[in-house]
Amino acid sequence: MADPTIPAPVPGAAAAPGPSAAPALPTAAEAAHPYAGFLKNNLREYGMLMSLVVIMGLFQYLTGGTLLEPLNLTNLVLQNSYIVIMALGMLLVIVAGHIDLSVGSVVGFIGALAAVLMVQYDWHFVPATIVCLLGGALIGAAQGWFVAFFRIPSFIVTLAGMLVFKGLSLALLQGQSVGPFPPTFQLLSSGFIPDWLNGETLRTTSLLAGILVAFVLIVAKLRERANQSRHGMESEPYPFFIGKNLVFVAIIVAFSWKLASYKGLPNVLIIMTLLMLFYDFVTTRTTVGRRIYAMGGNEKAARLSGVKTQWLSFYTFVNMGVLAAVAGLVFAARLNTATPKAGTGFELDVIAACFIGGASASGGVGKVLGAVIGAFVMGVMNNGMSILGIGIDYQQVIKGLVLLAAVFVDVYNKSKS
Amino acid sequence: MTLLEMRSITKRFHGVTALSDVNLAVQAGEIHAVVGENGAGKSTLMKVLSGVYPHGEFEGAIHFEGSERQFRGITDSEHAGIIIIHQELALVPLLSIAENIFLGNEPSRHGVIDWFAAYAKTKELLRKVGLNERPSTLITDIGVGKQQLVEIAKALSKEVKLLILDEPTASLNETDSDALLALLLDLKAQGISCILISHKLNEISKVADTITVIRDGSTVRSFDCRTDTVSEDQVIQAMVGRQLADRYPKRTPQIGETVFEIADWRVHHPEHADRLVIKGVNLHARRGEIVGIAGLMGAGRTELAMSVFGKSYGRKISGQVKLNGREVDVSTIQKAIAAGLAYVTEDRKGYGLVLDNDIQRNITLANLGGVSSGSVIDDGREYKVANDYRHKLRIRCASVFQQVVNLSGGNQQKVVLAKWLFANPEVLILDEPTRGIDVGAKFEIYTLMAELAAAGKCVVMISSEMPELLGMCDRIYVMNEGRFVGEFDREEASQEKIMRSIVTAGAA
Numbered sequence: 022m023a024d025p026t027i028p029a030p031v032p033g034a035a036a037a038p039g040p041s042a043a044p045a046l047p048t049a050a051e052a053a054h055p056y057a058g059f060l061k062n063n064l065r066e067y068g069m070l071m072s073l074v075v076i077m078g079l080f081q082y083l084t085g086g087t088l089l090e091p092l093n094l095t096n097l098v099l100q101n102s103y104i105v106i107m108a109l110g111m112l113l114v115i116v117a118g119h120i121d122l123s124v125g126s127v128v129g130f131i132g133a134l135a136a137v138l139m140v141q142y143d144w145h146f147v148p149a150t151i152v153c154l155l156g157g158a159l160i161g162a163a164q165g166w167f168v169a170f171f172r173i174p175s176f177i178v179t180l181a182g183m184l185v186f187k188g189l190s191l192a193l194l195q196g197q198s199v200g201p202f203p204p205t206f207q208l209l210s211s212g213f214i215p216d217w218l219n220g221e222t223l224r225t226t227s228l229l230a231g232i233l234v235a236f237v238l239i240v241a242k243l244r245e246r247a248n249q250s251r252h253g254m255e256s257e258p259y260p261f262f263i264g265k266n267l268v269f270v271a272i273i274v275a276f277s278w279k280l281a282s283y284k285g286l287p288n289v290l291i292i293m294t295l296l297m298l299f300y301d302f303v304t305t306r307t308t309v310g311r312r313i314y315a316m317g318g319n320e321k322a323a324r325l326s327g328v329k330t331q332w333l334s335f336y337t338f339v340n341m342g343v344l345a346a347v348a349g350l351v352f353a354a355r356l357n358t359a360t361p362k363a364g365t366g367f368e369l370d371v372i373a374a375c376f377i378g379g380a381s382a383s384g385g386v387g388k389v390l391g392a393v394i395g396a397f398v399m400g401v402m403n404n405g406m407s408i409l410g411i412g413i414d415y416q417q418v419i420k421g422l423v424l425l426a427a428v429f430v431d432v433y434n435k436s437k438s
Numbered sequence: 439m440t441l442l443e444m445r446s447i448t449k450r451f452h453g454v455t456a457l458s459d460v461n462l463a464v465q466a467g468e469i470h471a472v473v474g475e476n477g478a479g480k481s482t483l484m485k486v487l488s489g490v491y492p493h494g495e496f497e498g499a500i501h502f503e504g505s506e507r508q509f510r511g512i513t514d515s516e517h518a519g520i521i522i523i524h525q526e527l528a529l530v531p532l533l534s535i536a537e538n539i540f541l542g543n544e545p546s547r548h549g550v551i552d553w554f555a556a557y558a559k560t561k562e563l564l565r566k567v568g569l570n571e572r573p574s575t576l577i578t579d580i581g582v583g584k585q586q587l588v589e590i591a592k593a594l595s596k597e598v599k600l601l602i603l604d605e606p607t608a609s610l611n612e613t614d615s616d617a618l619l620a621l622l623l624d625l626k627a628q629g630i631s632c633i634l635i636s637h638k639l640n641e642i643s644k645v646a647d648t649i650t651v652i653r654d655g656s657t658v659r660s661f662d663c664r665t666d667t668v669s670e671d672q673v674i675q676a677m678v679g680r681q682l683a684d685r686y687p688k689r690t691p692q693i694g695e696t697v698f699e700i701a702d703w704r705v706h707h708p709e710h711a712d713r714l715v716i717k718g719v720n721l722h723a724r725r726g727e728i729v730g731i732a733g734l735m736g737a738g739r740t741e742l743a744m745s746v747f748g749k750s751y752g753r754k755i756s757g758q759v760k761l762n763g764r765e766v767d768v769s770t771i772q773k774a775i776a777a778g779l780a781y782v783t784e785d786r787k788g789y790g791l792v793l794d795n796d797i798q799r800n801i802t803l804a805n806l807g808g809v810s811s812g813s814v815i816d817d818g819r820e821y822k823v824a825n826d827y828r829h830k831l832r833i834r835c836a837s838v839f840q841q842v843v844n845l846s847g848g849n850q851q852k853v854v855l856a857k858w859l860f861a862n863p864e865v866l867i868l869d870e871p872t873r874g875i876d877v878g879a880k881f882e883i884y885t886l887m888a889e890l891a892a893a894g895k896c897v898v899m900i901s902s903e904m905p906e907l908l909g910m911c912d913r914i915y916v917m918n919e920g921r922f923v924g925e926f927d928r929e930e931a932s933q934e935k936i937m938r939s940i941v942t943a944g945a946a
Binding site for chain 2: 251253307309312314323385
């Protein structure tokens, strides 16, 4: 592993004071609008969020306000949770330079496994869940083994996996639907956090939880900024910092207010949020995350810098397998039954979410929050178009075009700069 | 009769002059050798001739068969009868000999290939070049020597008048080389002229009628072998004769005990397991010493360095690596780094940098542990480290958050160096550290090397530029075809001696 020592401070650097001895001269345009350059550099990040807001606004208008009704908002979360959860893992796989086509089949297979264990063998949901998660890890490990150590293209390995696990779930269920699940297990998808404060029309606990999250977010961001400026790091301009975080806080509070006025925060939202924060942290702050990006960007350079690229590829697939298992459990609990057709086509939504969210098909580029936003863009469109009564036929056409347009804009902007 | 005349050819790349006022005249029915060091401009000149750099991208004129030609691309020059065979053969491995010979030029009627005609013609061409293979044999099934002949057969199929061969014998054994040279003489007898680019003076003296020497982008001398007796010494002197100016930092080496040793190092080719690439190399380097490895491209220098650095090249590797007298395990890159080795690649874009990432992330990649606690990266510490190196190495950039893809070659190289300095190695192996960077940045990198040596590190420098080896190194090994064929101290080393040990090793 890398040597943890920091070399003695270099004499030249000690002599050079302040953040920059040779600052780049700002161009005339940048000097005139000090924030223009920053905005241009970060347009992608804000652009993603903006496009989600625009799409939500559009459907809110087209559906005459139905989209953001508390009931529908709750449904939106429940419907998209499993896609979001898998998008977290898929993002890592794509950043590492691979793809996983098998996740839809794995969702179906794990759902079937859970149903067989809990319904046919009467297992308690805790051991059954553990077995299912281990099963997911094993599936990921098996596929990752071929990809990482034998250099078989992931497209082929997981295409095979897609067929294998689709077949295995059929075999496991013997072609039948198996259900219903025990009520305690159903709570995974249909439950909401309990309301200890007994709000009359408003689930006060849920609202307070939302406000708490917003508060924690502010504190974390302020600390991060303080740390950055302590080391002389330039960060985003203050107005942007304030503005961006105020918008985030407003969204979180408004969102939890809406949900609180229905049944409160769904359990699965809590799981999803925790996973999201975890993976955002892993990708942006840890050495493992950094190495995955380096590997996806240039595998040879990463390997020659001491990154264990084969093991890293392997682990991204194990991770994907576990997350697909989580999604499988969530989905099974939501349907309250395991059917042989469960999970069909999910891989496409998940992969599309990552690419809409700005991941690059050649690896090395992509963000967790982008993939989550991408998943919600797809979700809002699904939901909104269903409310509008657009048939499944044209829904697919529109979704396909949106995917193409999102990636086109991305690639076009990149080639222009 | 003059077949080809290139008059005052000047070619610039983004302000860097690669060729300056080069003249080359080839007579009909002669073998004309073009020699020069790596980077002298031979390949650029041939690319100008063959239309890879189209008319208008260079200054000067090309006259062929008595009239001026303005080639817009390689098709134009081939149409005129000028055909170039590159060092890396342009054959499709999984197609047959006949398919390769007529690739893009298939005898056909209404788009349907006439295979009978193709095979019949291939047989005839193969007989001409003396290759006894069936036209349907796949390229992948024949050796490099025979592949070279297929390339020539392909050229003959296009009615070649001037054949250009770039280092044709570089990867051939002696028998194949001799056969190839005999074929060239045979073609000459049939009236086909040939430009032969080669480093192997013994081969050139066997076949060449004229020798033109190119150095630093200009023609320095032409020898006529028909009228004069030309000695290898004269040619070597013309190739390297240049003044060593003040292009290297002054340093007084303080050389200590032996730190780094490689003993009886043998490496096999990664794909052809029976081919020995490194044939028993012994090397040592002492504290504070800069050791050079000279040699031509393909001598095995990079392969040696990469096989030592975590077995990142080759297989069936045997031999010992010692650091400070103790044998160390360098079987993986992680272990090699931990032992105190660093390897700065010659191919910084392919193997050195993650181009889409910013400067900071590239600098810390080999030692992420140094900027993190647990496995959580400390943003502030990372930024400080990157910024320190930015100032120390004078990496010119807007900020350390700039993507390295947008940096100049010299600044990219500094980022790669910064990465390995931060890994804090004891032995630093630099592979062509100044390739493709400008003079100013070169001097900065030399200065840095001198500082590292003065700080007690051990620096091993692989370079194809002899002046920089002579200017920087305390001791120089000369490598040729997988072996060390010479070793010179700073005082006794000279370009002539190095070049001589390479060309005589090739002949032996």
